[in-house]
Amino acid sequence: MNSSRHKPALENEEFLWELFREGDKDALGNLARIYYRVLYNYAKKFSRDPEFIKDCIQELFLKLWDKRENISKTVSVRAYLFKAIRNTILDEVARLQRFQQAIEPSFDTNPMEPGIDEVWIENEMADYRITLLTEVIAQLSKRQQEIIYLRFYEGLTTQETAEIMGLGYQSVSNLLYRTLKELKEAWVSTGFLLFLLSFSPIC
Template sequence: MEAQNKQMLKDKNSILKNIRKGDLQEFENLFRKYYPLLCRYAFRFVRNTNQSEEIVQDLFCHLWENRKDISIHSSIKAYLYKATYYNSLQVLRKKKVKTQYENYLKQRNTDHSQLTSTLEENEIYSIVQKTLANLPDRCSKIFKMNRFEGLKYKEIADQLSISVKTVESNMGKALKSFRKSLKDYLGTIVL
């Protein structure tokens, strides 16, 4: 058993030494041996195949780029698994922060759009009230009967004892006044 441990330690040291020297073949052997295993391990945390592969690829890139400075005190396998674990947790933390920020922005935009909508509605209501107040009495009454009470022109004419043509004429005047006063909002409201 002790002989096997010494052989593993020697293998680890020689693998690391060769990689530190820039032995690409040794590095590729290490990559081929652990890449699929580490991808499956990372997937257990992030639950996304692409992210899992990216985590492991980044780990191996980091290992190669920093090969001269990296010191591994345990086995290479333990180092790779531990690094994969920490990198997976880091991805999860970033994802959580991103999700929280997106939710914050959605909430903020919803609040902002509701506020804007309410302000716009209040402004339109104010303009409608002013326009109604500036219309002649009969014109205002006819408009209210048609648009607010839902009466047809004939019903309005009968109630006010006027002709349908007079109702049409007054509605035309009222609508013209509303179009003029609400010209900035015509895309959002229907008269």
């Protein structure tokens, strides 16, 4: 494989995905590097055990390599990996019976990451609004918290969110509508909802 083909791979996740499907280990390694922290942060919503999370991510990429010949081309690498790590964690919890009670995702009510998001918060929202947002989101159901996280903090589309959560498109649309309505009613005076919607995908 010539070097000219590898050059754009570092900047194009879909290109990396195709290389990986063709048997390029370096491409899979680059995908793991790009998505490790993102997957880890999402996995934390389902487990507070860092070693367990790391094992699940490692297991995910090992499975991907083993099954690469049967994996189809994907429209969204991010959505595919989110769904895959979600399923891997739930499967591992069930197999190992790691917890005595059924797993319940624990979605942090302030899921934004350090760096650019800290600047975003500082510039756009006062501290009291962050506190209020935390309280408002904490009142939502776990599924509502997950849909807010995937749609607005990860920027996934409704279709991608539906695939990740294992729900129908219409079910996610309805859930999203009810969730945003509840947020609006709970926090109609802050203007946060319009600000949040300005960052969301249309579909």
